[in-house]
Amino acid sequence: MNSNLKEKAIKLxxxxxxxxxxxxxxxxxxxxxxxxxxxxxxxKKQKQKxxxxxxxGALKGAQARRNQKIATTKKxxxxxxxxxxxxxxxxxWLIGIALYWAEGAKEHQTGTGISFSNSDDRMILLFLKWxxxxxxxxxxxxIYELYIHETANIKQSQIYWxxxxxxxxxxxxxYLKKNKIKxxxxxxxxxxxxxxxxxxxxxxxxxxxxxxxxxxxYKKL
Numbered sequence: 001m002n003s004n005l006k007e008k009a010i011k012l013x014x015x016x017x018x019x020x021x022x023x024x025x026x027x028x029x030x031x032x033x034x035x036x037x038x039x040x041x042x043x044k045k046q047k048q049k050x051x052x053x054x055x056x057g058a059l060k061g062a063q064a065r066r067n068q069k070i071a072t073t074k075k076x077x078x079x080x081x082x083x084x085x086x087x088x089x090x091x092x093w094l095i096g097i098a099l100y101w102a103e104g105a106k107e108h109q110t111g112t113g114i115s116f117s118n119s120d121d122r123m124i125l126l127f128l129k130w131x132x133x134x135x136x137x138x139x140x141x142x143i144y145e146l147y148i149h150e151t152a153n154i155k156q157s158q159i160y161w162x163x164x165x166x167x168x169x170x171x172x173x174x175y176l177k178k179n180k181i182k183x184x185x186x187x188x189x190x191x192x193x194x195x196x197x198x199x200x201x202x203x204x205x206x207x208x209x210x211x212x213x214x215x216x217x218y219k220k221l
Contacts, residue, residue: 019033
């Protein structure tokens with residue numbers, strides 16, 4: 001029986017089977033299989049076949065882990081989303097203050113108007129909602145600026161932001177950023193749309209008020 005199994009194992013090996021595949025066909029210990037096959041020399045074509053199977057197996061395993069990671073991420077995000085209930089006006093007020101504290105232009109004695117910059121359209125839209133719902137800022141009081149590298153698709157970015165902000169392309173002032181020779185940028189390709197800056201006309205006093213809120217929050221903490 002062992003002679004027949006050994007002969008079968010050697011035949012499978014020379015056909016390009018891996019050890020794990022042979023063990024499924026030949027019910028023996030792995031150590032015994034190694035002993036039987038140690039003197040089996042494989043042709044280049046057979047070695048390539050085994051290597052290709054290993055690569056395919058590794059890719060399959062990597063894809064399975066990737067799919068598992070995607071599924072886990074989705075599960076966590078979906079659960080987290082449900083934890084966010086209705087956001088009232090006071091919630092929005094506090095969220096906006098924290099947002100401006102992080103990304104907005106700070107108030108100076110010489111007077112600085114409201115200015116908020118970001119490349120994340122969700123943050124820009126949240127900031128605009130904060131301005132309009134909390135301060136009743138009108139569209140006519142807003143200035144929209146796009147800062148973008150000269151090598152990017154400027155026209156496509158103008159269309160992208162005009163749609164996101166519900167404005168015309170002409171309302172978006174464009175400022176080109178020139179790359180230095182040694183500059184290395186990671187934000188390139190179709191996902192790069194530049195940075196948008198939102199300004200509010202004649203808003204120095206409002207910026208001072210927001211600064212007061214920020215200081216008040218800090219003291220309470």
